[in-house]
Amino acid sequence: MAPEPPLLSMSGITKSFPGVRALDGVDLDVQAGEVHCLLGQNGAGKSTLIKVLAGAHQPGTGEIRWRGEAVTLRSPIAAMRLGIATIYQELDLVEHLSVAENVHLGHEPTTAGFVVRGKAAKESTSALLKRLGHAEIDPARLVGELSAAQQQIVSMARALSHDVRLIVMDEPSAALDPDEVDNLFRIVGDLTATGVAVVYISHRLEEIRRIGDRVTVLKDGRAVANGLPAKTTPTREVVALMTGRNVEYVFPDRPVSPPPGEPVLTVRGLSRAGEFEPLDLEVRPGEIVGLAGLVGSGRSEILETVYGARKPTSGQVLVDGKPLKPGSVRAAVRAGLGLAPEERKAQALLMLESVTRNVSVSSMSRFSRGGWIDRGAELGAARAATRELSLRPDNPSVPVRTLSGGNQQKAVLARWLLRGCRVLLLDEPTRGVDVGARAELYAVVRRLADEGLAVLLVSSEVPEVLGLADRVLVLREGRVVHTAPARELDEHRVLDLVMEGSPAS
């Protein structure tokens, strides 16, 4: 007897975005009734893969078979018709509509084709919520009034309101308390018992051990392991699969001895409720301090709070021992802080403007008298700053949007270089930067530090933090779990710390 074809079989899936090959020939088999876990570091291609599966992205090449037949998922609706539902990390609910309206959005029960039968919608929603073990959620309530966990239940009810055979869950436990996680796992168990397959994405190994059947590990856009047994594969092996690299980055040499001197940046007891717990750190001139942690560990939030872009709940930021006005970017910039944010295009660059104007925007007063800009001086200074960082093309008059990711990042660094900043805050400095351009960027950062800049670096790529920083703080869920010189840490150790959370022994 021929074996039953898998419910879903993806093979050789590729997907490219300008400058990035997000998926490079991924295979994935999912059987009916199993929990299939997808594992991988940030940027490994998990999100892209599930978007292909949800019909939100069209793959470049590759084949998708659904119950043995080749299919094309042209749109999210096409995927939904087949019975594939996706619950994204960022829940896509309409806050100002009721629970029932959200559950039935796009396929409302109607009379005569357009009159919504509100009562029928509420009744079927009640039934779905009961099935999910949350009968206490009133279908008439507005989604905006619900807790994050309840919203997730609504999102799941919406998935189940279709005739669903496969549910993709992207880090569903990220926003949940432990007992809510238990309920989530119970729901997942009930679903699989009825033959529904679940593709489960999580960073937490212990969860995968509890509910997973099989694991597929992605790295650099490839599946490096398919269908490993979730409960028995040793942690070491999984971590090794996630981290074993094809590309070895070249990191610049560290100075022989740690830089002397008083810290230029001091953070004392800084915290933000719900984001990160009180944090202390110091950065000396010439020193690079790295924060390592996964998404949701509070990395970016810490950096933005230090910079004054978020108001701290408690604590202080001091530059040269003088406290900064909390929650004021202007005070931070005036004191010599500069931020290269995570979302370069959304948070740093003026995409319609030239490189020159992007570089000079924080130092305009230096080229102006009475508000009148000396454009010659501005261009000259921008050219000097971009040349120092070898920004290509060597013409600061070109629009910044025509630059590659690495050169756009250099434009942001040039902005702070020109401003004469003394503390550089780098948030995911190589996101969207080609592999080849990274080494150069690392060298630039180290050179700036050697010239006396203090650098606070945040990255989800552990090798980057370990290779570039002098000292590393390991974060897990808003808390520093370990501090050590980068030399004394390796990637496995850090990943163990951020995933298992076992305190330093």
Place this chain on the structure above:
Amino acid sequence: MTQPVSPPRDSTDKVPEAQPPAWRGLMARADVRTLSLLGVLAVLILVGGITKPDEFLDTRNLQLVLTQASVVGVVTVGMTFVIISGGIDLSVGAIVALASVWATTVATQEYGFAGILFTALIVGVGCGLVNGVLIAYGAMVPFIATLAMLASARGLALQITDGKTQIVTVPSVLDLGERDAYVLGIPPLVLVFAVVTVIGWLVLNRTTFGRRTVAVGGNPEAARLAGIDVRRQRLYLYLLSGLCCGIAAFLLIVLSGSGQNTNGNLYELDAIAAAIIGGTLLTGGRGTITGSVLGVLIFFTITNIFALNNLQSDVQQIAKGAIIVAAVLVQRRTASTT
């Protein structure tokens, strides 16, 4: 993230009048949009010249067109700054009305020319201050804050005048509005419009104020993280718009020899439409003074040609609507092909 792609701006932004010797240089420097707007204006002048050769091309008529365009033109310069910053000012027409009646009350007129001018400017800036504080520091949406100002300023204007026209009796003001009044060989209103345009262009393209305006409109979060005081900049922009309204109100007083609470009716629509035709993005971050001024001139040329050909204002309104739609469609096409 996708940003609308556009031909490069700024330094190519050049004088509207094409002089024969400068033609080649202009071709090389002006961007597609400015050239196409000049083309539209040229076609309109051609149409006017063919349909009514005697009346339209008469110097007096052309002076009239420019004079009428001056009032809305000054308002449009301020509006362009506000829209580039990602905002909107719906209250400009109402501010012009309020400033024009406040400046023409019997009490104000006792202080003569200076009293009228000063009051018009102060009322304009004052209204802009209220708008700016509400928007920048009260975190109100510009649409709502300026809509409220529209209603209140019109109401106050009606209360001051009680619906009556306030005749200006100050001779030095009336003299400026005479048909034969010239300053430096130019009708005074047109001169003011030209000066405001040039200053506006310089401020937008050559000063830190202009840079900050573009930065705040193009990417407010990036502007904030770059250390720009976004709120203060927003406040200044509505002050600027209010100041332009005050100037326009004074021009209107000069032009009509009176102050009325119905003045400035629908100026907000004309000014917004002119800016959009001129290529200013309603979402902020891009726009030119040259484009907006050309937009105003196109509007008033059409109005004049229609009036000369005995087409009523209803037809004019329909044509204006069609032009706005056409301009936006053409811009989207040129934007997507570059």
